[in-house]
Amino acid sequence: MHEVGLMQSVLTMSLKAAEAHRAVRIDAIHLRIGALAGVVPEALQFAFECLRMGTLAESAVLKIESVPILCWCRKCESDFHPENQFTPCPKCGLSDFELRGGLEMNLVSLEIPDHV
Numbered sequence: 727m728h729e730v731g732l733m734q735s736v737l738t739m740s741l742k743a744a745e746a747h748r749a750v751r752i753d754a755i756h757l758r759i760g761a762l763a764g765v766v767p768e769a770l771q772f773a774f775e776c777l778r779m780g781t782l783a784e785s786a787v788l789k790i791e792s793v794p795i796l797c798w799c800r801k802c803e804s805d806f807h808p809e810n811q812f813t814p815c816p817k818c819g820l821s822d823f824e825l826r827g828g829l830e831m832n833l834v835s836l837e838i839p840d841h842v
């Protein structure tokens with residue numbers, strides 16, 4: 727359950743950002759998670775529901791966008807999205823590629839109420 731630790735750091739970052747904007751609450755937290763990040767979205771959601779208690783994010787929604795694996799074939803010099811990191815290039819069938827995406831876990835944005 728390393729999702730709890732991850733969620734804790736995401737929440738800490740979010741709360742700091744919200745405080746910097748003098749927000750009274752956080753409406754939503756947007757995350758992008760790569761298919762190879764090794765994070766289970768359901769576990770992250772569960773961790774979020776436990777950790778947000780008593781914080782500005784207590785009523786916030788966690789929105790998770792999953793990022794597909796992105797590989798770059800050295801032979802075809804083009805990108806492709808394989809099922810997993812062991813799938814060869816669909817054009818040439820070779821496995822001579824670089825992994826360029828799918829490992830990330832980013833806090834993308836926060837939704838906070840507008841000042842009135």
Ligand SMILES: [Zn+2]
Pocket residue numbers: 799800801802803815816817818819820
């Ligand atoms: Zn190729």
